[in-house]
Amino acid sequence: xxxVSQHPSRVICKSGTSVKIECRSLDFxxxxxxxxxxxPKKSLMLMATSNEGSKATYxxxxxxxxxxxxxxxxxxxxxxxxxxxPEDSSFYICSIGQGRNTIYFGEGSWLxxx
Amino acid sequence: ILNVEQSPQSLHVQEGDSTNFTCSFPSxxxxxxxxxxxxxxxxxxxxxxxxxxxxEKKKGRISATLNTxxxxxxxxxxxxxxxxxxxxLCAFTNQAGTALIFGKGTTLSVSx
Numbered sequence: 638x639x640x641v642s643q644h645p646s647r648v649i650c651k652s653g654t655s656v657k658i659e660c661r662s663l664d665f666x667x668x669x670x671x672x673x674x675x676x677p678k679k680s681l682m683l684m685a686t687s688n689e690g691s692k693a694t695y696x697x698x699x700x701x702x703x704x705x706x707x708x709x710x711x712x713x714x715x716x717x718x719x720x721x722x723p724e725d726s727s728f729y730i731c732s733i734g735q736g737r738n739t740i741y742f743g744e745g746s747w748l749x750x751x
Numbered sequence: 752i753l754n755v756e757q758s759p760q761s762l763h764v765q766e767g768d769s770t771n772f773t774c775s776f777p778s779x780x781x782x783x784x785x786x787x788x789x790x791x792x793x794x795x796x797x798x799x800x801x802x803x804x805x806x807e808k809k810k811g812r813i814s815a816t817l818n819t820x821x822x823x824x825x826x827x828x829x830x831x832x833x834x835x836x837x838x839x840l841c842a843f844t845n846q847a848g849t850a851l852i853f854g855k856g857t858t859l860s861v862s863x
Binding site: 639646671679681686730732741744745 | 755783785787792793794795797800802840842851852853854855856
């Protein structure tokens, strides 16, 4: 069964609005979760590392005020795309790690900003 | 900048054909190489994690090899079946517990 649940799988929002994507660890506690984004024909690119109880670490070029990450519990991390623009339309996916090498992914979320 | 390259980008084979893909990654500061199988609308499914030079792993008809000195890994599928149709991603990490760096994937289509 699924280890990581991501919701919603698809969302359409209007420009200027905010949308929240949830990543939930179902089987174990996750102190760290990763958020990735994939544009068409591109690799999955790390956006940020979500740390439970502390601020997320953002990759270069990713605006922390635009992509708000909250990791308030050991089983839930949320990514909020604020003031969304059409260029934010993309595929967003989260992952969690267990042990040193085991990594599980959510199902991903398709965001379309119109 | 750490870069992972996969080739080919896509390929189409007939049922029963064997095929292989390549993943190239930085050979310095290597920690682990992951292969994932990703079907549309599903989570990427972990196939293999390899950490040692010369590692060979096998799961059914799928196998993978690793050369950390020259920075490449091969994924082999023997006797392809339509259900093997998916995108195969490789990902590299240079440190335990850190995020993965992905290639763009190889999309395989198997016709019956």
